[in-house]
Amino acid sequence: MTTAGWIIMTLSIASVLTLVTYCIWRVLSLPPVDVESLHGPAGIDTKDTEDAD
Amino acid sequence: MSMGPVKEKWGSRIGVILAVAGSAVGLGNFLRFPGNAAQNGGGAFMLPYFISLLILGIPLCWAEWTMGRYGGTRGFNSAPGIYTVIWRNRLAKYFGGMALLIPLIIYMYYVLIEAWCLGYAVNYFTGGLMIDEERAAAAQSAGAGELDWGATRFYAQAAETHIDSRVEQGADPATAQAEAAALSEDDRRSIAYRTFFSRFVGSHQDGFALGGETRGWLVVLAGVFLMNFYLIYRGVSKGIEMFCKIAMPGMALLAIIVLIRVLTLPPTNGRTVVDGLGFMWDPAGDKLKDPQTWLAAASQVFFTLSVGFGIIVNYASYLREKDDVVLSGLTSSSVNEFFEVCLGGLITVPAAFLFLGLAAGQFAESTFQLGFIALPNVFERMWGGQVFGFLWFFMLFLAAITSSVSMLQPVIAFLEEGFGLKRHASAAMLGLLTALGCGFVLYFSKGLVALDTFDFWVGSVMIFFLAMTQAILYGWVLGIDRGEREAHRGAHIRIPRFVQYMLKYVVPVYLLAIFVLFCYFNLPGYAKTIADNPAALSSILFIGVIVAFLMLMIHIAGRRWKRERRFEHLDKMDQQSGEAT
Numbered sequence: 001m002t003t004a005g006w007i008i009m010t011l012s013i014a015s016v017l018t019l020v021t022y023c024i025w026r027v028l029s030l031p032p033v034d035v036e037s038l039h040g041p042a043g044i045d046t047k048d049t050e051d052a053d
Numbered sequence: 054m055s056m057g058p059v060k061e062k063w064g065s066r067i068g069v070i071l072a073v074a075g076s077a078v079g080l081g082n083f084l085r086f087p088g089n090a091a092q093n094g095g096g097a098f099m100l101p102y103f104i105s106l107l108i109l110g111i112p113l114c115w116a117e118w119t120m121g122r123y124g125g126t127r128g129f130n131s132a133p134g135i136y137t138v139i140w141r142n143r144l145a146k147y148f149g150g151m152a153l154l155i156p157l158i159i160y161m162y163y164v165l166i167e168a169w170c171l172g173y174a175v176n177y178f179t180g181g182l183m184i185d186e187e188r189a190a191a192a193q194s195a196g197a198g199e200l201d202w203g204a205t206r207f208y209a210q211a212a213e214t215h216i217d218s219r220v221e222q223g224a225d226p227a228t229a230q231a232e233a234a235a236l237s238e239d240d241r242r243s244i245a246y247r248t249f250f251s252r253f254v255g256s257h258q259d260g261f262a263l264g265g266e267t268r269g270w271l272v273v274l275a276g277v278f279l280m281n282f283y284l285i286y287r288g289v290s291k292g293i294e295m296f297c298k299i300a301m302p303g304m305a306l307l308a309i310i311v312l313i314r315v316l317t318l319p320p321t322n323g324r325t326v327v328d329g330l331g332f333m334w335d336p337a338g339d340k341l342k343d344p345q346t347w348l349a350a351a352s353q354v355f356f357t358l359s360v361g362f363g364i365i366v367n368y369a370s371y372l373r374e375k376d377d378v379v380l381s382g383l384t385s386s387s388v389n390e391f392f393e394v395c396l397g398g399l400i401t402v403p404a405a406f407l408f409l410g411l412a413a414g415q416f417a418e419s420t421f422q423l424g425f426i427a428l429p430n431v432f433e434r435m436w437g438g439q440v441f442g443f444l445w446f447f448m449l450f451l452a453a454i455t456s457s458v459s460m461l462q463p464v465i466a467f468l469e470e471g472f473g474l475k476r477h478a479s480a481a482m483l484g485l486l487t488a489l490g491c492g493f494v495l496y497f498s499k500g501l502v503a504l505d506t507f508d509f510w511v512g513s514v515m516i517f518f519l520a521m522t523q524a525i526l527y528g529w530v531l532g533i534d535r536g537e538r539e540a541h542r543g544a545h546i547r548i549p550r551f552v553q554y555m556l557k558y559v560v561p562v563y564l565l566a567i568f569v570l571f572c573y574f575n576l577p578g579y580a581k582t583i584a585d586n587p588a589a590l591s592s593i594l595f596i597g598v599i600v601a602f603l604m605l606m607i608h609i610a611g612r613r614w615k616r617e618r619r620f621e622h623l624d625k626m627d628q629q630s631g632e633a634t
Contacts, residue, residue: 023380
């Protein structure tokens with residue numbers, strides 16, 4: 001493996017790992033979504049999946 | 054006025070991210086990407102790849118997320134409805150038909166590939182994909198037909214298979230026999246795994262999968278098919294999200310186990326793992342001047358992120374008005390890149406090179422050859438190969454099912470909101486339609502012509518059209534100012550302003566350039582196949598029938614929406630959302 005190959009592989013993997021780590025850290029460090037809003041306004045739920053389980 | 058049925062919502066922030074990433078991560082990450090890179094300059098391929106990711110992939114993802122949530126908060130989850138919300142024109146819904154057709158047709162053949170992966174995993178579990186040389190040698194005297202169906206039998210029959218194949222190609226029988234006598238161990242293994250794949254998928258004969266020795270595999274196919282529909286039937290949150298929350302970490306774990314095994318392989322035939330990494334990553338600088346390299350890189354980015362599939366726009370429509378789309382879109386893209394570059398880029402081609410040498414380059418030309426012929430050949434020679442082969446193909450199965458399940462949701466959403474169907478009715482209708490298409494691809498298996506035709510005309514050409522439509526819808530119809538405002542509603546990070554200009558001016562031009570190049574290199578060959586091959590022509594006719602059916606359904610749904618005045622509140626909503634900003 002050439003030096004250029006090592007550099008490209010390391011840079012590519014390091015860039016992707018940095019990006020994915022930053023994104024996941026940001027997502028997981030956000031406050032939890034308000035429980036009330038998890039289910040949306042009750043009046044517009046058609047319950048089309050009520051038989052699903 | 055009716056708000057329309059807002060049917061479901063995602064349960065958690067990480068759930069939607071994993072679902073979108075699961076939709077994007079598929080066989081392409083582990084097989085197509087490394088094959089493409091190795092074929093197009095190795096490390097040099099990464100420059101156009103990352104440029105395309107930044108210019109084309111991530112901006113288009115953001116546009117799709119934004120438009121999906123925009124339509125979802127206005128009461129629509131299907132592309133025909135969402136497009137009409139954005140472009141108040143009666144033709145808009147028909148453009149949305151592409152976002153139904155693409156996932157629907159792709160599902161019809163993707164579920165087969167998914168079942169191949171599970172079938173291969175089962176064969177590793179039972180030992181059917183491992184070659185037992187002693188049994189093969191013993192069976193040669195008694196006749197290889199005595200052996201169970203599997204790689205050992207095809208290994209024992211390699212010489213006969215070679216002779217038959219060469220004679221079929223027009224070679225002199227005496228020459229073919231001489232060649233067969235001189236076959237090396239490596240040749241016999243390659244023939245065994247090539248024959249295994251051919252017999253398993255029926256690529257040597259139409260209808261073979263339905264009546265050949267592997268028809269037991271149909272049980273696996275039926276199971277996979279039903280599992281997809283079970284997940285979709287349970288709904289977005291309880292089905293897709295719940296499954297992706299388990300499957301995505303599971304996939305990462307399995308891939309990392311296989312990666313550790315590959316990186317710790319001892320030197321083989323004078324080659325080391327580092328040589329294998331060099332085969333994948335060493336840059337061939339002159340390849341940067343080749344337009345094929347740029348085309349391959351842009352296409353890879355385009356397909357890997359599932360941009361233009363009609364899936365992201367549907368998934369994002371289940372978000373709430375204040376849910377973030379910018380960080381979520383970037384996170385799902387980066388998770389996909391992790392699977393592709395960090396795992397796919399280090400496993401497949403380096404392992405194939407270590408055991409197969411330069412022959413790995415020939416396999417890298419085709420995703421199926423690399424995945425289903427070269428890799429079993431590699432696992433067979435590896436210590437613990439049966440276990441690692443099982444883990445690998447089970448991981449590919451998970452990657453495939455998180456993608457295939459996402460292909461059903463856009464059409465389910467359309468059937469529900471277009472016709473007011475409940476989930477069991479829409480799932481049953483879609484099940485019938487996809488079973489019909491899957492059966493078509495399964496029957497016309499010779500040379501995988503039907504699968505290839507579906508994949509080229511819908512899974513490649515039409516995706517360009519849909520991506521272009523979405524780029525224009527975002528940049529020119531919704532408008533970059535309104536688009537930027539909508540994207541940043543509830544956003545946890547900001548999109549730089551220049552990205553909006555890129556979406557308006559650069560992305561459509563870039564897409565058009567790729568599309569023209571793609572057609573220039575590929576269209577003549579496929580057009581000729583249609584003219585020469587009845588199965589290819591039948592496949593095109595099948596696609597035509599599905600298009601006509603969808604257009605009729607969209608027309609009827611459009612009339613229903615109009616009757617219910619589903620769009621009349623939109624101007625007021627836009628005004629309110631503008632004031633709120």
